[in-house]
Amino acid sequence: MKIIDLLKLKYHNFRLRHTKTIEQEYILLLKYGYIEKDCSPIKCTKCGSTNLEDMHEEYGGYNIPDGVLCEFDEVCTDCGNVCGHWAYGGWNL
Numbered sequence: 001m002k003i004i005d006l007l008k009l010k011y012h013n014f015r016l017r018h019t020k021t022i023e024q025e026y027i028l029l030l031k032y033g034y035i036e037k038d039c040s041p042i043k044c045t046k047c048g049s050t051n052l053e054d055m056h057e058e059y060g061g062y063n064i065p066d067g068v069l070c071e072f073d074e075v076c077t078d079c080g081n082v083c084g085h086w087a088y089g090g091w092n093l
């Protein structure tokens with residue numbers, strides 16, 4: 001990673017740590033390019049990697065048919081950080 005990218009990452013993490021509301025966090029994540037408007041992750045907030053993969057899938061359940069995807073995590077394959085969680089049709093921060 002280039003030094004300028006590392007400095008940006010540290011600055012972003014500093015700003016994100018000091019947000020007081022989920023709305024402020026959302027605005028910063030969107031502004032810095034970590035998420036799309038629907039909260040789907042674009043890159044890892046810990047290491048800046050864009051190597052993200054769907055993991056920890058859960059299928060079916062109480063009143064959901066077998067084989068229907070209900071939930072999964074979007075995980076950074078470079079550092080293991082869970083960058084987002086999708087459940088029942090939407091992303092959570």
Ligand SMILES: [Zn+2]
Pocket residue numbers: 044045046047048049076077078079080081
């Ligand atoms: Zn990462």
